[in-house]
Amino acid sequence: xxxxxxxxxxxxxxxxxxxxxxxxxxxxxxxxxxxxxxxxxxxxxxxxxxxxxxxxxxxxxxxxxxxxxxxxxxxxxxxxxxxxxxxxxxxxxxxxxxxxxxxxxxxxxxxxxxxxxxxxxxxxxxxxxxxxxxxxxxxxxxxxxxxxxxxxxxxxxxxxxxxxxxxxxxxxxxxxxxxxxxxxxxxxxxxxxxxxxxxxxxxxxxxxxxxxxxxxxxxxxxxxxxxxxxxxxxxxxxxxxxxxxxxxxxxxxxxxxxxxxxxxxxxxxxxxxxxxxxxxxxxxxxxxxxxxxxxxxxxxxxxxxxxxxxxxxxxxxxxxxxxxxxxxx
Amino acid sequence: xxxxxxxxxxxxxxxxxxxxxxxxxxxxxxxxxxxxxxxxxxxxxxxxxxxxxxxxxxxxxxxxxxxxxxxxxxxxxxxxxxxxxxxxxxxxxxxxxxxxxxxxxxxxxxxxxxxxxxxxxxxxxxxxxxxxxxxxxxxxxxxxxxxxxxxxxxxxxxxxxxxxxxxxxxxxxxxxxxxxxxxxxxxxxxxxxxxxxxxxxxxxxxxxxxxxxxxxxxxxxxxxxxxxxxxxxxxxxxxxxxxxxxxxxxxxxxxxxxxxxxxxxxxxxxxxxxxxxxxxxxxxxxxxxxxxxxxxxxxxxxxxxxxxxxxxxxxxxxxxxxxxxxxxxxxxxxxxxxxxxxxxxxxxxxxxxxxxxxxxxxxxxxxx
Numbered sequence: 001x002x003x004x005x006x007x008x009x010x011x012x013x014x015x016x017x018x019x020x021x022x023x024x025x026x027x028x029x030x031x032x033x034x035x036x037x038x039x040x041x042x043x044x045x046x047x048x049x050x051x052x053x054x055x056x057x058x059x060x061x062x063x064x065x066x067x068x069x070x071x072x073x074x075x076x077x078x079x080x081x082x083x084x085x086x087x088x089x090x091x092x093x094x095x096x097x098x099x100x101x102x103x104x105x106x107x108x109x110x111x112x113x114x115x116x117x118x119x120x121x122x123x124x125x126x127x128x129x130x131x132x133x134x135x136x137x138x139x140x141x142x143x144x145x146x147x148x149x150x151x152x153x154x155x156x157x158x159x160x161x162x163x164x165x166x167x168x169x170x171x172x173x174x175x176x177x178x179x180x181x182x183x184x185x186x187x188x189x190x191x192x193x194x195x196x197x198x199x200x201x202x203x204x205x206x207x208x209x210x211x212x213x214x215x216x217x218x219x220x221x222x223x224x225x226x227x228x229x230x231x232x233x234x235x236x237x238x239x240x241x242x243x244x245x246x247x248x249x250x251x252x253x254x255x256x257x258x259x260x261x262x263x264x265x266x267x268x269x270x271x272x273x274x275x276x277x278x279x280x281x282x283x284x285x286x287x288x289x290x291x292x293x294x295x296x297x298x299x300x301x302x303x304x305x306x307x308x309x310x311x312x313x314x315x316x317x318x319x320x321x322x323x324x325x326x327x328x329x
Numbered sequence: 330x331x332x333x334x335x336x337x338x339x340x341x342x343x344x345x346x347x348x349x350x351x352x353x354x355x356x357x358x359x360x361x362x363x364x365x366x367x368x369x370x371x372x373x374x375x376x377x378x379x380x381x382x383x384x385x386x387x388x389x390x391x392x393x394x395x396x397x398x399x400x401x402x403x404x405x406x407x408x409x410x411x412x413x414x415x416x417x418x419x420x421x422x423x424x425x426x427x428x429x430x431x432x433x434x435x436x437x438x439x440x441x442x443x444x445x446x447x448x449x450x451x452x453x454x455x456x457x458x459x460x461x462x463x464x465x466x467x468x469x470x471x472x473x474x475x476x477x478x479x480x481x482x483x484x485x486x487x488x489x490x491x492x493x494x495x496x497x498x499x500x501x502x503x504x505x506x507x508x509x510x511x512x513x514x515x516x517x518x519x520x521x522x523x524x525x526x527x528x529x530x531x532x533x534x535x536x537x538x539x540x541x542x543x544x545x546x547x548x549x550x551x552x553x554x555x556x557x558x559x560x561x562x563x564x565x566x567x568x569x570x571x572x573x574x575x576x577x578x579x580x581x582x583x584x585x586x587x588x589x590x591x592x593x594x595x596x597x598x599x600x601x602x603x604x605x606x607x608x609x610x611x612x613x614x615x616x617x618x619x620x621x622x623x624x625x626x627x628x629x630x631x632x633x634x635x636x637x638x639x640x641x642x643x644x645x646x647x648x649x650x651x652x653x654x655x656x657x658x659x660x661x662x663x664x665x666x667x668x669x670x671x672x673x674x675x676x677x678x679x680x681x682x683x684x685x686x687x688x689x690x691x692x693x694x695x696x697x
Contacts, residue, residue, distance in 0.1 A: 262336060265336075266335075270379070274371070274375060275371045275372040275375070276371075276372045276376060279372055283379075302600065302603075303590055303591060303596065303599030303600045303603065304600055306591070307596040308596075322383065322386075323379040323383040324335070324379060324382070325335050326333070326334040326335035326337070326382040326383065326385070326386040327335075327386055328386045328387040328587055328613065329387075
């Protein structure tokens with residue numbers, strides 16, 4: 001009991017640092033997955049104190065502090081199955097792995113048959129930010145990688161199968177929950193197929209592709225939601241400045257990297273969390289992903305931008321962006 | 330590239346009230362000095378910063394201290410601040426007194442804003458003269474349970490969205506050499522023409538870094554060169570060249586290449602033109618125009634052909650009397666309308682062989 005008690009007190013005192021370690025790891029992965037064009041949500045958490053203590057007792061750990069490895073946790077929820085390996089590569093490429101990934105996606109059962117099971121894909125890494133615990137060791141972080149459908153299933157099943165720790169789950173309930181895994185697999189495959197088909201479809205307009213590119217890059221600066229309808233209206237105008245631009249996605253990515261610090265400053269001061277936007281509703285486009293395209297166009301084709309903008313969208317929207325970027329229109 | 334002022338960050342600001350200086354006033358007006366920097370909320374600081382990024386981008390001109398004929402102590406005060414010898418409040422009070430002394434009698438009263446700033450991370454000082462202006466505000470109210478708007482008038486507004494009346498200067502530690510004149514930028518939004526001399530010379534103690542005669546000449550040369558190299562359509566070439574000559578010959582005392590491009594060039598040519606100017610070191614923002622060096626070249630336009638023929642026409646007759654039609658094979662037909670009054674031999678400095686070139690001849694029609 002004293003081991004659990006010691007671990008509890010230590011966990012309580014180090015919790016702020018553990019939270020920070022999880023937050024920094026999530027922030028790093030957010031930037032890296034965005035740059036890798038992976039559509040995903042990234043969340044983080046430090047294990048609740050109650051949950052830590054419960055796990056320590058329940059698992060009867062001799063050394064709970066070291067044996068509970070998910071004190072800091074990050075979850076990457078990707079849009080579909082096709083992004084799982086890409087997300088795993090991002091984790092492996094940007095964080096130090098403590099052990100081999102636990103990849104149960106195609107694990108065979110004892111008889112050599114594939115059975116329905118939770119497609120666990122967990123990676124234990126050192127947390128980003130080089131924060132260290134009381135012993136001077138870097139904090140670890142458990143990274144879970146799932147599809148949106150798997151995440152839905154996992155959260156539901158966690159509540160039903162594991163929370164009733166003192167009671168056996170009836171076999172028919174357990175079986176029906178695992179049967180849903182088949183639907184999860186089917187769902188994931190259909191989403192992936194749909195995304196692939198749409199990307200190749202001529203009607204999936206250049207506007208959508210351009211917005212996707214801008215969103216990926218914008219997410220490396222902020223996770224803030226934007227107005228999709230406004231993005232579409234603005235992109236319909238911006239596209240008129242890009243007719244002669246080949247490989248614009250690459251050009252935009254290069255521009256973003258070249259001006260990263262300046263863009264970070266601009267979004268901090270005029271973007272979605274700024275008082276000018278939140279209180280006065282000004283600089284609205286600095287809270288939109290297409291702002292990256294506007295800044296790029298202001299830098300390289302401002303007159304063309306001005307020309308196509310006039311009569312299509314409010315001038316103030318553009319002049320606000322020109323103010324931020326210090327461009328004479 | 331973004332503008333050079335995109336990395337201007339305003340940190341702290343202080344205001345002083347600079348009243349009108351009246352001649353023969355028995356009780357002379359006095360500058361009302363603030364004793365400490367004002368509190369800038371995040372939104373106010375951000376908006377001030379954005380406003381000055383914009384005004385410097387559109388109207389800012391490089392200036393340099395008039396080192397030989399010292400007219401103001403402002404450069405010394407700026408130097409003291411930038412090398413961290415004196416603090417913002419201390420220096421700003423000197424600047425307010427200096428502005429008061431620099432202004433002509435009966436100049437408009439105004440506020441002097443002095444702000445500690447950074448430009449690309451370097452210590453900088455922003456100096457702005459602001460004039461208050463009037464404006465209304467409508468506010469929704471209920472009268473007898475019915476919704477309406479009440480109007481209020483404010484006579485002391487500053488930096489409203491379309492305000493045209495302020496002057497600004499920015500000096501950065503990058504522009505402070507050990508033993509030479511300090512350099513910076515200044516913008517004057519008050520006048521549509523030249524920069525107010527009391528502001529530039531008497532108060533700032535500076536002059537424009539670029540000689541207007543030289544800038545105007547460079548603009549002329551670059552514009553002609555760009556048309557020659559970048560515009561394939563002969564009719565457009567003449568149209569653009571005419572526009573440049575007319576702009577230079579006009580009575581305006583300043584020239585804004587960005588406005589010129591927007592007003593006279595096709596949309597697809599505007600960025601190319603401004604990029605070409607920038608590549609030649611010519612500002613794409615407003616500069617003072619002085620055509621002394623180029624005046625003789627502004628009255629006639631010359632159209633040259635590969636075959637050696639040239640047509641020289643007075644600018645004022647080109648639009649009416651010359652028509653150009655371009656053909657698919659790259660040649661053009663130029664029609665000159667008018668009454669022929671003389672034909673004579675013409676001296677040419679070209680090499681003799683050029684005169685006998687077998688190159689493709691234009692199809693020229695001289696009708697009239």
